[in-house]
Amino acid sequence: xxxxxxxxxxxxxxxxxxxxxxxxxxxxxxxxxxxxxxxxxxxxxxxxxxxxxxxxxxxxxxxxxxxxxxxxxxxxxxxxxxxxxxxxxxxxxxxxxxxxxxxxxxxxxxxxxxxxxxxxxxxxxxxxxxxxxxxxxxxxxxxxxxxxxxxxxxxxxxxxxxxxxxxxxxxxxxxxxxxxxxxxxxxxxxxxxxxxxxxxxxxxxxxxxxxxxxxxxxxxxxxxxxxxxxxxxxxxxxxxxx
Amino acid sequence: xxxxxxxxxxxxxxxxxxxxxxxxxxxxxxxxxxxxxxxxxxxxxxxxxxxxxxxxxxxxxxxxxxxxxxxxxxxxxxxxxxxxxxxxxxxxxxxxxxxxxxxxxxxxxxxxxxxxxxxxxxxxxxxxxxxxxxxxxxxxxxxxxxxxxxxxxxxxxxxxxxxxxxxxxxxxxxxxxxxxxxxxxxxxxxxxxxxxxxxxxxxxxxxxxxxxxxxxxxxxxxxxxxxxxxxxxxxxxxxxxxxxxxxxxxxxxxxxxxxxxxxxxxxxxxxxxxxxxxxxxxxxxxxxxxxxxxxxxxxxxxxxxxxxxxxxxxxxxxxxxxxxxxxxxxxxxxxxxxxxxxxxxxxxxxxxxxxxxxxxxxxxxxxxxxxxxxxxxxxxxxxxxxxxxxxxxxxxxxxxxxxxxxxxxxxxxxxxxxxxxxxxxxxxxxxxxxxxxxxxxxxxxxxxxxxxxx
Numbered sequence: 001x002x003x004x005x006x007x008x009x010x011x012x013x014x015x016x017x018x019x020x021x022x023x024x025x026x027x028x029x030x031x032x033x034x035x036x037x038x039x040x041x042x043x044x045x046x047x048x049x050x051x052x053x054x055x056x057x058x059x060x061x062x063x064x065x066x067x068x069x070x071x072x073x074x075x076x077x078x079x080x081x082x083x084x085x086x087x088x089x090x091x092x093x094x095x096x097x098x099x100x101x102x103x104x105x106x107x108x109x110x111x112x113x114x115x116x117x118x119x120x121x122x123x124x125x126x127x128x129x130x131x132x133x134x135x136x137x138x139x140x141x142x143x144x145x146x147x148x149x150x151x152x153x154x155x156x157x158x159x160x161x162x163x164x165x166x167x168x169x170x171x172x173x174x175x176x177x178x179x180x181x182x183x184x185x186x187x188x189x190x191x192x193x194x195x196x197x198x199x200x201x202x203x204x205x206x207x208x209x210x211x212x213x214x215x216x217x218x219x220x221x222x223x224x225x226x227x228x229x230x231x232x233x234x235x236x237x238x239x240x241x242x
Numbered sequence: 243x244x245x246x247x248x249x250x251x252x253x254x255x256x257x258x259x260x261x262x263x264x265x266x267x268x269x270x271x272x273x274x275x276x277x278x279x280x281x282x283x284x285x286x287x288x289x290x291x292x293x294x295x296x297x298x299x300x301x302x303x304x305x306x307x308x309x310x311x312x313x314x315x316x317x318x319x320x321x322x323x324x325x326x327x328x329x330x331x332x333x334x335x336x337x338x339x340x341x342x343x344x345x346x347x348x349x350x351x352x353x354x355x356x357x358x359x360x361x362x363x364x365x366x367x368x369x370x371x372x373x374x375x376x377x378x379x380x381x382x383x384x385x386x387x388x389x390x391x392x393x394x395x396x397x398x399x400x401x402x403x404x405x406x407x408x409x410x411x412x413x414x415x416x417x418x419x420x421x422x423x424x425x426x427x428x429x430x431x432x433x434x435x436x437x438x439x440x441x442x443x444x445x446x447x448x449x450x451x452x453x454x455x456x457x458x459x460x461x462x463x464x465x466x467x468x469x470x471x472x473x474x475x476x477x478x479x480x481x482x483x484x485x486x487x488x489x490x491x492x493x494x495x496x497x498x499x500x501x502x503x504x505x506x507x508x509x510x511x512x513x514x515x516x517x518x519x520x521x522x523x524x525x526x527x528x529x530x531x532x533x534x535x536x537x538x539x540x541x542x543x544x545x546x547x548x549x550x551x552x553x554x555x556x557x558x559x560x561x562x563x564x565x566x567x568x569x570x571x572x573x574x575x576x577x578x579x580x581x582x583x584x585x586x587x588x589x590x591x592x593x594x595x596x597x598x599x600x601x602x603x604x605x606x607x608x609x610x611x612x613x614x615x616x617x618x619x620x621x622x623x624x625x626x627x628x629x630x631x632x633x634x635x636x637x638x639x640x641x642x643x644x645x646x647x648x649x650x651x652x653x654x655x656x657x658x659x660x661x662x663x664x665x666x667x668x669x670x671x672x673x674x675x676x677x678x679x680x681x682x683x684x685x686x687x688x689x690x691x692x693x694x695x696x
Contacts, residue, residue, distance in 0.1 A: 015458075016451065021609030027639045047458070067391055071456045134603065149604045196609045199635050229638050229647070233631035240597075 005217055006039045007209065010051060012061040012099070013072055014044035020151065022062030022096055024196025028205045029058065036223050038213070047075050053086040057212040063097030063194070069107070073115045076102055080118040087120065090215035092187040092208055096197065100183070100190035101125040101154055121185050122159030128176070129153075135240040136171030136193055138181045145169070146181075146201050147237035148193025156192075158183055165191055170242040187211055200237060202230045245346045248279035249286075252339035269328060272336030283335045287369035289348040290322070294369045295530060296357045296406075298397060299377030299417065301575045302523040303329065303356040305515075305554055306377055309527030310354055313544030317536045319351040329358045331365055352534075359393045362400030374401045375409040375530045377523065379416035380467060380574040394420060409529045411522060412484040413469045419453050429529040430484035431465060431521060432503075435492040454479045465518055467574040486529040491521055502542060504532045509542045515555050519578055553679040553693065560691055563664040567672045567693070569679055571602065573610035576673070583671040584615040590670045591619065592660045594627040594653055594678035601675040605629050608636045617641040622663075624648045626656035627678050653678060654685045 011026055030040045045051060064072060087093065093103070101107045104123035107115040117124075131153045138146040146166060155175035158164060164174070165182025173181030173192065182191035189208070191197065198205040206222050213220045252275030275282050287294055297307040304327050314321045324337040334355050342348045357365050362374070379393060394416065401408050401421045408421035412430035451458055457476035464470035473480035488500040488511070498521055502511040513524050524545050531541045553569040568583075570576035570593075583591055597603050613636055616623065623646065625633040630649050638644045650656035657672075664670045674682055683693050 020604070021606030024606070024609030024636075024639070027609070031639050047456075065391055067453075068451075071451075149606060151604060194604065194606045196606055199609075199639055200632065226644075229631070229634045229644055232649070233635045236629075236631045 004039070005213065005220070006041060007033045007058065007213055008056045009040065009042045009058045009060060010056040011042055011044045012059060012076075013046065013064070015046065016064060016068055016072065020063055020097070020149075020194040021196045022060075022194065025062070025094065025096070025198045026060060028196065028198035028202070029060070029209060032202065032205050032225065033209050035225055047071065051079050051082050051086075053082040053089070053091070056086065057091055057215045058208065059083070059086070059091065059093040061093070061095045061099030061102070063099060065098075066109075069098050069102070069115060072098070073102055073107075073117070076118055077116065080120070083118065083120060087187055090187065090211075092212040092215075093120070093189065094208055095188070095190045096194065097152055097192050100192065101156060103188065103190055104156065107154060121183050121188055121190060122161035123156055123183050123190070124159075125154040125156045127153060128155040132172035132176055132192075134171055134242045135237065136173065136181065136242070137169040137238055138166035138171075138173070138193070139169050140166040144203055145234070145238060146191075146193060146197070146204060147234055147240075148191075148195035148197050148200070150192045151194065152192050156183075156190075161185060165189065195237075200230060200233045202227050202234075245279045245282050245285055246344065248275040248277075248282045249339050249342050249346055250344060251275060251278055252282075252336060253344070256336060256340055269330060269332035269336060271339060272328075272332035272334065275339045276332065276335050281368075283331070283338060283365075284368045285346070286338045286342050286348045287353055290350045290353045290370075292319070292351045292534070293372035294353040294355060295373050295375065295534070296355050296362065296365065296371050296400075297375045297377070297526070297530075298357045298359050298362050298400070299375075299411075300359070300380040300393075300572065302377040302519060302526070303327075305520060305523040306375060306526045307354055307356040309513075309524055309545060309548050310375075310530050312548040313527060313531045313536060313541050314352055314354065314534075316544040316547070317531075317540050320349065321352045321354050322348070322350045323354040324356060327356065329356045330361050331368070334361075334365060357400075359396050362397055363403060366400040366403035366406070371400075371404045371406045373409055373530060373533055374406045374421075375526050376411065376417050376420060377526050378411055378414045378467075378469065378574075380572050397421075407533065409526065409533060411469070411526065412482045413465065413471070413522075415453070415459060415468060415472055415481070418482055426482075427486070427529055427533055428482045428484045429486040429522075429525040430481070430488075431491060431518075431525070432484070432487045432489045433491070435490045452477060452479050466578060469522070486525060486532055488521055488525055491518070493518060493521075502528055502538070502545075504528070504538050504541075507538050509538045511542050511545055513545050513548065515548075516582065517555070517578055519575065520555075553674070553676075553683075556693055558686075558691055558693070560686070560689060561661055562666065563661050564669045565661070565672060566669050567674065567679070567682065569676065570611070570673045571675055573607050573612075576607075576611035577615075579673055580612055580615050583673070584619060586669060586671070587618075587620055588668055590621055590624075590660060590664050590668055591616070592624045592626065592656060592670060592672045593633055594656065594672070594674040594682070595625070595629040595633045596627045596675050596677045596681075597629050598677045601677050605632055608632060613637060613640040613642075622646040622648055624650060624656050624660050626650050626653045627675065653681050657682065657685055 164180035256271040407425040412428035452474035
């Protein structure tokens, strides 16, 4: 193992986009990295703060409420260039719900002005008529499953330059119409799944950690962990009613 | 005429439900009565001689209205109260129908209703609300209402309907910004006793940003969650000065003392339930009572003689073993309860999590509750309920050793095994979500023990 490996995580708007237990995702990323003997540093990045794109391997941006989305959208625009550079240099981004919407081209609300995203992913979101709330099961292209809980009224549509994170087995997903959930473009991941997402989907957590570590440590792979408790929770969640 | 029929039908179905031994706080009698006469709630509520007091907010509705009831009783008033916590319009209708006579008369000074946040607009449109008390606004069952902002809008709508005076928590920025343009009375905590300073925790912080300009609030004091003494550095929007407040709050193991200030007067107050959150509940009740013109000495008496409610800090002895049941339902309340349990390293712990509608179907909130406080707890922890596995994952990632987590989905087995492991000098801390609490109530009943509210 390379000497003194460190995973550096930037938690965007940590005190602001803090609903739906997204903190669990940061915990899962941190613990699972530490359990492999690799150090972790998590920095909360607040409104108005600068991002050092050299520093971070992994970025997390969670979900907030409508009112907060406007404030975040304006602030996030400042980071568009540095985040694009970071991704091109191998950094990984996980975005959930409101954060996921803002990484696309725009969010069009029922009333008022369009919120501009930072176009890091070829997606756009339109406010829907009904709120999509409930348990979700997703099958990824590699056959593995993701479980979580969705709570959104925005309907997200994917362009040709992104792939869905997976196909809906139960629940609504991106828009409730096309059977897709989430989006992946290189190292940029977006999804509507709360729950928290990563503690119950340890394979995805490890995928993100591995990709992020490879930014500085090419070819690194993670030692397996005892995931008995996580697996039971995952299996139980597969059987939950939508 | 149709009212009388509705009342009769409501009473009959209430008796039938009791005879069948179904759960408490049922909405069915109210639903039946409203079907027969949609105006029954209005026609009965307008007969209350002094009007309706509504209590709403995320946490503490039941305890706050329990305190108010106790004060009103001390003051000699006859009060109709939905004390079993059925706080939707159907449950409130059921409560008032049960209190009415067959010929449609209501003999009461006050109607005291704890009201679900989403139900406040409809209850306000049907009853003459004299005052709306709001406890706090935390994230609770977001999957039901969508978002916190939606909840604030619902409360504002309910308050505006009768131009009711609003009795608001000055320390909660989410609450203090409600009902602008209405008559408002504020309550809050001014100071903790010297030897009682608590560490500042921001774990369950909900909205720490100014609603006026979006800048971050700065706090001189944080009591818990977003509750404290806040001010916006940018636009100077700040915590309103409370009209009724507590100073020198001294939290003991089983009771709390403080100085209650109502205007220029001061009283020594004591409540026999622990936790800072219950001081807020007592303050909300005191402010409501003061607003109704009840004397300070009577308020203090009422606070002192209040008994605990179903599942809130309930203590009982089963097989010579001490049990303490503390309902958990959202991050702020749960973090407080977890803190109390963590302060008893000798204690045993049982956590039971369901995800039915009444619990909130989204259990993400477990990740915002500070289970990290249990990281160093020396005894095993039993987890139970439909989402026991998620709770086990939560404890593991909180740093609690996985080998000391016991998953027993079936609650009856989990309870009996837990009681079996409790020593004579130990307490079993039970933290259930709402429908787990209902289940526990049944199990304990079959063992010959009853919880309050039954």
